[in-house]
Amino acid sequence: MLQKIREKTTGLIATVILGLIIIVMAFFGMESYLTQRVETWVAKVEAPPRWWPSAPSWWPVSLLWQREEIGADEFRERFEQVRQAERQRQGEAFDPRAFDTPERKREVLDAMIDERVLRIAAAHAGVVASDAQVRSAIEGIEAFQVAGKFDPQRYRLVLASGFPPRTPQEFQELVRSDLQRSLIPRGIATSGFVTTREVERAMRLLGEMRDVSYVVLPAPAPDTGPVSAEEIERWYRSHQDAYRAPEQVTLEYVEIAAAALPQPAPADEATLRQRYEQERGKLAAPEQRLASHILVEVPQGADAAAQKAAEQEAQRLAQQARAPGADFAALARAHSDDVGSKAAGGDLGWIEKGVMPAAFEQALFAMRPGEVRGPVRTDAGWHVIQLREVKAAADVPFEQVRERLAQEQVEADRERVFNDLSGRLVDLVYKNPTALAPAAREVGLEVRRAGPIARGQGEGVLAHPAVQRAAFSETLIQDGTVSDPIEVGEDHVVLIRVAQHTPASIKPLAQVREQVIAAVRADRARKLAVQTAEALVRRLREGGQTLEAMAVERQLSPVVASGMRRGMPTPTAEANRAFFSVPAPAAGKVSAGYVTLPDGSIAVFAVTKVTPADPAAASPQERMFVQMQLAQMLGAEDARAFVEAMRKRMQVKIAETRL
Known part of the structure; x- marks a missing residue:
């Protein structure tokens, strides 16, 4: 038997199999078999290498692909930034429930994915920021x-x-x-452009006027007819989402905010002076150096010959700049590749440590005033540097920063009290994790109760996304334990416990029967109004009778609007868009249609005449404005098309469950 095993494990096939196993071990290691990796990304962008754009995605070639991940924490931070910006923009009108939707999350995530795609595309194209x-x-x-x-x-x-x-x-x-x-x-x-013909066509459309007649049909009488059991059942089954009772929780919670804690006593003079000594280095004005430079740019991906030529050019310019009587500013204006400082003679202004690239900074802060040094290599290329003047570091007097130090000390004391209080509460909760009241009572905090609250609802801190995620998490719902501190702001935390949970469910028909009957009757009334409008439109298109005559038949007052312009809210913005969406009428005909207005009424209209604008009558300023607007629109569309094209060349994976 041992001899058979020996025979089977020798030869070409066995050698190939053993080689494949070794390759797998080399790439992944034994730890990949012994440990389990937990994925935390919500989106991943993968792109083939720049030098092999058609590289397949199958293993092991996929190991060469470039990868960019968007982590769950990064996504939540960006989503919260967008939320706060929207809250600030809308003010009192902001509705957190309407904002926190899957569609909005995908919108934010798509923007982040586009950023990753552009970053990879820029790197592949060799684009750098100077x-x-x-x-x-x-x-x-x-x-x-x-x-x-x-x-x-x-x-x-x-x-x-x-x-x-x-x-x-x-x-x-x-x-x-x-x-x-x-x-x-x-x-x-910025490279978008339009032709003269396109500009004139746009001006004819934008300045177009239309003669329109319209009549608003009165709302039909309320439908009071009987609704059969079959209609009720059919409507209920086809619109069950309208009768869904959402998942709800009742919460116990404790809120700790540093801003709401008692004001700590002001710090004494000795404490403030001690703080001053500790932060003296941070408060001091740092050393600054007034510098100019000449840049000889080295393009991204340049070969060795091009890099050597750039270095030699920089050495030549450095020698000229060191010559007695040399005009450094003139040399920079004539030879520098830095478009930002070239016109100013290479002037970079006052520079302090931590602003410029490391190699540039190291050379600059080792120079003496009036000295020229270089070439110095950075990612942008070769620099010839001139140091013109030095401002030494200077201390800030205690009296000048006393008020600031006092305020910082008050904030530090308040933060310390906040940390002590929240730390004590957490320690007590850990001793009895299924009850919040005993721990809160011991530290003197009030336990509040709220609910039932549906997902996306709640007021104040309970509307915060982090609180919502915790409140509807399986762990808190199933175990009934108190949450970890949830940060809802700076030095502001909440601890919650799910006291009661009600799963989402479809309300029984018996409970919503009257609502279903009302919905069926409203739908029948709406369909009747639409049928009436469609019948009037058919008669208008067939000809033989005007809209005014039809209005008289129905004892309605028609409205005749001559010379209506695009965008006029007459009678509403929706109606104006409908008036300008129908084609121009043929000779002796009208272009008819109907539109549902925001209040639910229906307007039937007839366009009798279309008058295009005359581009020749526009002023040069108006023509230029239209040209610029069109060029910007086309340029923006081209930019979006570029992003979409780059995205199609890459592989984008999204983990919907982690959003």
């Missing part, structure tokens, strides 16, 4: 400006106090990434 573009974008952000001018100290403070806090270098790379993915669609959008 240091000057990044610097210009940062300096143009209003939050970093004082009196309309970029302020380095405010820049650092805003970044440090952000959520999450970032260093200047981290923020710079974030801006660079945003610029990189926007360069291609922005370039496409």
Whole structure:
């Protein structure tokens, strides 16, 4: 038997099988068999390598593909940002239930997917954002400006106090990434153009006038006719979603907000001076250096010969700049590839640490005023740097920042009280995780009760998405345990417990019978009104009788609107769109139709005449405005088409269950 095993495990076939096993182990490792990976992405974008755009997606070639994932936490953070922006825009009219829909989530996720697609497309095309573009974008952000001018100290403070806090270098790379993915669609959008014929056609349509007659049919008398059991049953079965009782929960919850806690006592002078000494380095104005540069750009993906030629050109310019009496600004204007600073003679303004690329910064802060150094290599190319002036770091006096330190100390004390209180509550809950009241009573907090609440409903903190997810999670519903602290704002948490849960269900017919009967009668009345409108439209199209004559028959008052323009809300915006959607009438005929108005009434109309606008009568300014608008629209459509085309070349996977 052992001899047979030996014979079967030797030879060419066995060697091939063993080789395949070794390859699999090399790629995946034994840990892939011993551990289970938990996927947390909500979307994944995969693209073939730049040097093999037609690479297949099957293994092992798929290992060469580039992958970008959108994590669940990243998606929730972006969705919350969109929510807050919409809340701020709408104010009191904001409805969180109408906002938190699957369609809105997909809209936000699709935007994030497009960003990943553009990032990959830009990398494959060799598109990069220059240091000057990044610097210009940062300096143009209003939050970093004082009196309309970029302020380095405010820049650092805003970044440090952000959520999450970032260093200047981290923020710079974030801006660079945003610029990189926007360069291609922005370039496409700004390249849109239209011909003279297209402009004139658009002007004829935009300025078109129509003569319209219309009559608003009165609402039909309420339907009081009998509704058969068969009609009731048929309507109920075909519209069950309208009679669905949503899933509901009744919640117990405790809310802790630092802002609602008692105001801590003001800090004494000694505490403030101790805080000043601890933060002295952060408060000090950093050293700044006034610099200029000449950039010899090295294109992305340039070969060795091109890189060497760029370096030699930079060395030549550095030698010229070091020559006695050399005009550095003139050299920069003549030879620099940095479009952002070239016209200003290479002037980069005052620079502090953490703003420029590491190699550039290391060279600049090792120089003496008046010195020229280079070439220095960065991702953009080779730099020749001139240091013109130095501002030494300076301390900020205690008296100048005393009020700020006092306010920061108050906030720190309040945060400490908040952390102590929430920590004690959590510790007590962990001892008895199925009850919230005893722990809350021991720390002096009130347990509130709310419900029943359907998914997407609730007021205040209970409408927060994180609270909603926890309230309807299987763990809290099945176990009846208290949730972990749910963060609903800065230093603001909520702990909840599901006291009662009611699953979603279809309401029985007996319970909604009267609603079904009312719906059947309303549908019959609506269909009768539509039949009446359609009959009038048929008569108008057949000819022989005008709309005015038909109105007199029905004792209605027709409205005649001559010279109506596109976009006029007469009688409503929906009606105007309908008037201009029908074709121009043939000679001796009318173009008829009907439209349902927002109040449910129906307007029957007849277009009797169409008068196109005369492009020759437009002023040059009007013509230019139309041309610019059309070019922008076409450019935006081209940019969208580019994104869609790139997306089709890549593989996009979406985990709907993790949204």
